[in-house]
Structure formats: C-alpha cells, structure tokens
Amino acid sequence: MPRILGRAPSVIVVLILVFPGCVPGHDERQPERQQPDDATIRDILAKRVDAKQSVGITVGIHNLQTSRFISFGTFNGPGTSAVSEETIFEIGSITKTFTATVLADMVSRGEVALDDAVARYLPPQVRLPSRNGKQITLLDLATHTSGLPAFPANMEPADSGNPFADYTQQQLYAFLSSHELARDPGEQYQYSNLGMALLGHVLARRTGMTYEALVLERVLRPLDMNDTWIALTPALRLRFAPGHDASLTLQKSWDMPALAGSGAFRSTARDMMKFLSAYSRPAGTSLERVAPLALEPRRPAEDASVSVGLGWHIVERNGRRFAGVNGQTGCYAAFAGFSMSSGTHVVVLSNSARSVDDIGWHLIDPSIPVQTSFVAERTEIVLEPSGLDRFVGRYNLSPTDVIIITRNGDSLWARISGLDYQLFAEGRQRFFIKAVDAQLAFNVDGSGNTTGLTLRYDGRKFTAQKRP
Missing domain, CATH: 3.40.710.10 (DD-peptidase/beta-lactamase superfamily)
Incomplete structure (x- = not known):
C-alpha cells in the first residue's frame, strides 16, 4: 500500500512535494560554490x-x-x-x-x-x-x-x-x-x-x-x-x-x-x-x-x-x-x-x-549537505495478536486529518488519507512501514492504555492523540 509522506498537514500524501523556489523575472547570476564533478x-x-x-x-x-x-x-x-x-x-x-x-x-x-x-x-x-x-x-x-x-x-x-x-x-x-x-x-x-x-x-x-x-x-x-x-x-x-x-x-x-x-x-x-x-x-x-x-x-x-x-x-x-x-x-x-x-x-x-x-x-547548492548515513535494515518481530487490540482506534493529526488503526487477523494497518499501510512490529509499541521509510510508535500510559502515536518520516516527527 503505497503512499507518500509529504510535508503538509496531511502527513502521508501520495505524490509528495515540498520545496524551495524562485521568483519571476529574477535573472541575476550570482556565484555559488562549485558543483560536484x-x-x-x-x-x-x-x-x-x-x-x-x-x-x-x-x-x-x-x-x-x-x-x-x-x-x-x-x-x-x-x-x-x-x-x-x-x-x-x-x-x-x-x-x-x-x-x-x-x-x-x-x-x-x-x-x-x-x-x-x-x-x-x-x-x-x-x-x-x-x-x-x-x-x-x-x-x-x-x-x-x-x-x-x-x-x-x-x-x-x-x-x-x-x-x-x-x-x-x-x-x-x-x-x-x-x-x-x-x-x-x-x-x-x-x-x-x-x-x-x-x-x-x-x-x-x-x-x-x-x-x-x-x-x-x-x-x-x-x-x-x-x-x-x-x-x-x-x-x-x-x-x-x-x-x-x-x-x-x-x-x-x-x-x-x-x-x-x-x-x-x-x-x-x-x-x-x-x-x-x-x-x-x-x-x-x-x-x-x-x-x-x-x-x-x-x-x-x-x-x-x-x-x-x-x-x-x-x-x-x-x-x-x-x-x-x-x-x-x-x-x-x-x-x-x-x-x-x-x-x-x-x-x-x-x-x-x-x-x-x-x-x-x-x-x-553544494552548501546543503547530502545524506551519508542510513538506518540499517529493520528487523521485524512477531507480537501476540491479542496485544494489538489496544492500538486500534482513531488518532487526530489535525482537525481535518485522522490516522485510523485497524487490526486484520494478526496484522495492524494504518489508514491515512484514504490509503492503507500494513504495520510491521520492531518492538512492543514500535512499528515500521515497508512501503515507505516511515516508523510509528504508540504512546502508552502507566495503566497500559494507548493515548496517542508518533509518526516519523524523512527526519520529521508528527504526533496524534487517540480519540476516546
């Protein structure tokens, strides 16, 4: 289940964007650092x-x-x-x-x-x-x-x-x-x-x-x-x-x-x-x-x-x-x-x-660094299926954006902006998505109740509170 995470309030958006730009009619040519060979x-x-x-x-x-x-x-x-x-x-x-x-x-x-x-x-x-x-x-x-x-x-x-x-x-x-x-x-x-x-x-x-x-x-x-x-x-x-x-x-x-x-x-x-x-x-x-x-x-x-x-x-x-x-x-x-x-x-x-x-x-612009280190391949673990139920629910990213977590058999799925992603466990409360480079961690209180989640993508972090 494909998708794309973008920088907009809708965190996972297919066909991403986000950039810097230029102003019309601006044609001066200023020296910048030499481009790599x-x-x-x-x-x-x-x-x-x-x-x-x-x-x-x-x-x-x-x-x-x-x-x-x-x-x-x-x-x-x-x-x-x-x-x-x-x-x-x-x-x-x-x-x-x-x-x-x-x-x-x-x-x-x-x-x-x-x-x-x-x-x-x-x-x-x-x-x-x-x-x-x-x-x-x-x-x-x-x-x-x-x-x-x-x-x-x-x-x-x-x-x-x-x-x-x-x-x-x-x-x-x-x-x-x-x-x-x-x-x-x-x-x-x-x-x-x-x-x-x-x-x-x-x-x-x-x-x-x-x-x-x-x-x-x-x-x-x-x-x-x-x-x-x-x-x-x-x-x-x-x-x-x-x-x-x-x-x-x-x-x-x-x-x-x-x-x-x-x-x-x-x-x-x-x-x-x-x-x-x-x-x-x-x-x-x-x-x-x-x-x-x-x-x-x-x-x-x-x-x-x-x-x-x-x-x-x-x-x-x-x-x-x-x-x-x-x-x-x-x-x-x-x-x-x-x-x-x-x-x-x-x-x-x-x-x-x-x-x-x-x-x-x-x-x-060579003054902007290129990424040189990458996370090692993630390792999937198996969780007891009954323990997944506490994560099921709706999580508010914003007034208009909701992540819906559902369980299908032994798997958790996240629906974001209308598309579904399977979640793969790498810890008791930590999951990752294989289709895109994204990770999701559930927040659990002292009583074991899930209160929210944190989604990480492309160096950015997004939090969402679980609806009652």
Missing part, C-alpha cells in the same frame, strides 16, 4: 544504491556552461539494464508543475482567469463545496489553499498495489458534492493531491481535451519532450524502469485515470532537463509568457521562508532564490528544481520510494 556525483549515487536506498538513480545537472547526466544502478538488480538519462520513471507530484503550467498558459491566452470559480467548469449536478460564501477558485487549487483534503475519503481500492486505478470520475464527483470544507478557500495552505487533480480535470473540460492530450499540446510537445507520457507505448515501456518500495521490493506502477493531474506522468531525466531549462531561462521558449505567471509567489506555505506559485514552491535560502518540487509514488521518487541566482537546474529520478531530495538540493 561527475566522479563525485557518481560516488553519491553509488553509496545510495549500495546502502539499499535505491536500485537505480539518474541525475541531470546544468550550470551556466553545460548539461551532463550521471547514473548508477539498474532496472531491477544484477543482470538487468543499467539506468540512464533515457530511462523512464514515474515522476509523481512533479506532474503538478505540468498541470500548473497548463493553467498559466490558459491564463496567458485569456481562456481562463485565476479567480474563476472552479464550479463554473464542472457539470451542474456537481456541488463543489464552498464556505462562508467563498467559492474555490482555480488559484486556490493551484496553490494548495482550496481547503480540500489530500485525497478523497471515498477511495476503496480493490488493489492496494495500484490504489488509484479503479477510482472513477463518478466517485470524484460524488465526493466533491458531499464534502464539507473545514476552512475557507484561500485561507490556509494545505497540500492537496485532490485539489491539483481537480485542476487538471477542469482545465481539460474547459478545452474539450483529455488531460494527457492537453499537457502534450500545451507543454510537452513545444519543448520537444517526446518521452514524457501517461500512457506509454510498447516501445517506451521497454525503457520504463520497474519500481520498488522503500524495502526495495518490486511493486506495480500506478494508474490514476481520475486523478491524473496530481501525479500520473512518466518521464526521463533528459526530458525533465528540457522542462527545467525552459523554466530557468524562459526567454525565446514556449514558456516565455507562462513561466513568470507560474513562478510568481501567490500564497504563503507553512514555512515562513516558503511561498507557493502555480504548482511550484518558492524559497529564499541564504539570500538565494530557488524553485522546486518533488514527487513520490509507491515505488519511485523524484526531484526537480533550479536556482534563479546561479541558473543551475537539477533533476533526480529513482526507481524506489525513498526520497532523493537531499541529492537534488546538494547539486543545486
């Missing part, structure tokens, strides 16, 4: 693969002078093809920047306006939620401030290995028509895969095209990104690296027909470098009018140093400006970002569900 980058990747953090990783990096690609690892271990800049990976939430680029393009053409109510582009029978007289706008969706949750709550996947494959447009409409917002649209940042998926859906409806065809026409083909698709041809599938969960177990790739705008695209490092190059230097490209609209800071994010453009997270760090996004599905991880002060842009693609963000940021 190819041998150093290859060593970083080799250590990551040798530490069983990935099976194969490929990097694209461009500074003011040159572009280069460095890869290490394979499709699926010894005896399989080596990964390269031509290898296709799922890119998860990086898809959101394609969706937002389409929005900026349509705004620049006068086809839509950022303050248009989303309901205007939905069938009349769909009752999109509003609150205190405020309707959700296209800008709200593009900046994760719509008030919509990370995922629709009516997901019941038949196949947990491909959890979005059977979620339909009709189910999406049913959820939107029944959902009540917990906060006003535009009031507060809350990362929402659902919101960005809805944005892609309504933009496609506005043009009368499918979402994939719309992105191909407005974004990918003008940039000569010919290896970037949702539906891969048989020839492209030969270059599609199999994905692996955080324990490096081979997993299925994801299909997201009703939520495509949030994370359905697959791409190569070579294609993604074309996209980043156009964003970092849009003059003379098809993004010349689009990039400034997308990169303008629109709303504050959770961190005071981070703002949100259209699909991009924008940050100032040590006097420098960056734009970035990351992605993670059940068996892939990705990073894409660039520095507006140096012009450096970087993509990192991996065929396992462990973050590669630190590699990406280090290559953009």
Whole structure:
C-alpha cells in the first residue's frame, strides 16, 4: 500500500512535494560554490544504491556552461539494464508543475482567469463545496489553499498495489458534492493531491481535451519532450524502469485515470532537463509568457521562508532564490528544481520510494549537505495478536486529518488519507512501514492504555492523540 509522506498537514500524501523556489523575472547570476564533478556525483549515487536506498538513480545537472547526466544502478538488480538519462520513471507530484503550467498558459491566452470559480467548469449536478460564501477558485487549487483534503475519503481500492486505478470520475464527483470544507478557500495552505487533480480535470473540460492530450499540446510537445507520457507505448515501456518500495521490493506502477493531474506522468531525466531549462531561462521558449505567471509567489506555505506559485514552491535560502518540487509514488521518487541566482537546474529520478531530495538540493547548492548515513535494515518481530487490540482506534493529526488503526487477523494497518499501510512490529509499541521509510510508535500510559502515536518520516516527527 503505497503512499507518500509529504510535508503538509496531511502527513502521508501520495505524490509528495515540498520545496524551495524562485521568483519571476529574477535573472541575476550570482556565484555559488562549485558543483560536484561527475566522479563525485557518481560516488553519491553509488553509496545510495549500495546502502539499499535505491536500485537505480539518474541525475541531470546544468550550470551556466553545460548539461551532463550521471547514473548508477539498474532496472531491477544484477543482470538487468543499467539506468540512464533515457530511462523512464514515474515522476509523481512533479506532474503538478505540468498541470500548473497548463493553467498559466490558459491564463496567458485569456481562456481562463485565476479567480474563476472552479464550479463554473464542472457539470451542474456537481456541488463543489464552498464556505462562508467563498467559492474555490482555480488559484486556490493551484496553490494548495482550496481547503480540500489530500485525497478523497471515498477511495476503496480493490488493489492496494495500484490504489488509484479503479477510482472513477463518478466517485470524484460524488465526493466533491458531499464534502464539507473545514476552512475557507484561500485561507490556509494545505497540500492537496485532490485539489491539483481537480485542476487538471477542469482545465481539460474547459478545452474539450483529455488531460494527457492537453499537457502534450500545451507543454510537452513545444519543448520537444517526446518521452514524457501517461500512457506509454510498447516501445517506451521497454525503457520504463520497474519500481520498488522503500524495502526495495518490486511493486506495480500506478494508474490514476481520475486523478491524473496530481501525479500520473512518466518521464526521463533528459526530458525533465528540457522542462527545467525552459523554466530557468524562459526567454525565446514556449514558456516565455507562462513561466513568470507560474513562478510568481501567490500564497504563503507553512514555512515562513516558503511561498507557493502555480504548482511550484518558492524559497529564499541564504539570500538565494530557488524553485522546486518533488514527487513520490509507491515505488519511485523524484526531484526537480533550479536556482534563479546561479541558473543551475537539477533533476533526480529513482526507481524506489525513498526520497532523493537531499541529492537534488546538494547539486543545486553544494552548501546543503547530502545524506551519508542510513538506518540499517529493520528487523521485524512477531507480537501476540491479542496485544494489538489496544492500538486500534482513531488518532487526530489535525482537525481535518485522522490516522485510523485497524487490526486484520494478526496484522495492524494504518489508514491515512484514504490509503492503507500494513504495520510491521520492531518492538512492543514500535512499528515500521515497508512501503515507505516511515516508523510509528504508540504512546502508552502507566495503566497500559494507548493515548496517542508518533509518526516519523524523512527526519520529521508528527504526533496524534487517540480519540476516546
């Protein structure tokens, strides 16, 4: 059961994100520390693969002078093809920047306006939620401030290995028509895969095209990104690296027909470098009018140093400006970002569900350290099944986010944002998730009653109190 933990209040969010960004129209080139050479980058990747953090990783990096690609690892271990800049990976939430680029393009053409109510582009029978007289706008969706949750709550996947494959447009409409917002649209940042998926859906409806065809026409083909698709041809599938969960177990790739705008695209490092190059230097490209609209800071994010453009997270760090996004599905991880002060842009693609963000940021700005130590492989132990019942219940992460712990036979499961993860014991109260690199510990009082839990992911800690 795949999923992804993000930095938003919804702790585990499929197709992750979270980054620094850049400000539109800022074209100065300030000197930064020299980027690592190819041998150093290859060593970083080799250590990551040798530490069983990935099976194969490929990097694209461009500074003011040159572009280069460095890869290490394979499709699926010894005896399989080596990964390269031509290898296709799922890119998860990086898809959101394609969706937002389409929005900026349509705004620049006068086809839509950022303050248009989303309901205007939905069938009349769909009752999109509003609150205190405020309707959700296209800008709200593009900046994760719509008030919509990370995922629709009516997901019941038949196949947990491909959890979005059977979620339909009709189910999406049913959820939107029944959902009540917990906060006003535009009031507060809350990362929402659902919101960005809805944005892609309504933009496609506005043009009368499918979402994939719309992105191909407005974004990918003008940039000569010919290896970037949702539906891969048989020839492209030969270059599609199999994905692996955080324990490096081979997993299925994801299909997201009703939520495509949030994370359905697959791409190569070579294609993604074309996209980043156009964003970092849009003059003379098809993004010349689009990039400034997308990169303008629109709303504050959770961190005071981070703002949100259209699909991009924008940050100032040590006097420098960056734009970035990351992605993670059940068996892939990705990073894409660039520095507006140096012009450096970087993509990192991996065929396992462990973050590669630190590699990406280090290559953009070498003053940001790369991770060099990793937790040893976790050891599963067996607990008495009857002792698991005390952990069952609902745990409040926030007013709108709940972790539901259930027992199924001899196993505990955690449902977060509509998806389920099996928990594996490594102590009497400590568990880990194999699908992603996350750990969960239950808090127990002196009487043996469970009072809450602590979830750890990517160096961050989240606490939740158990409901009575």
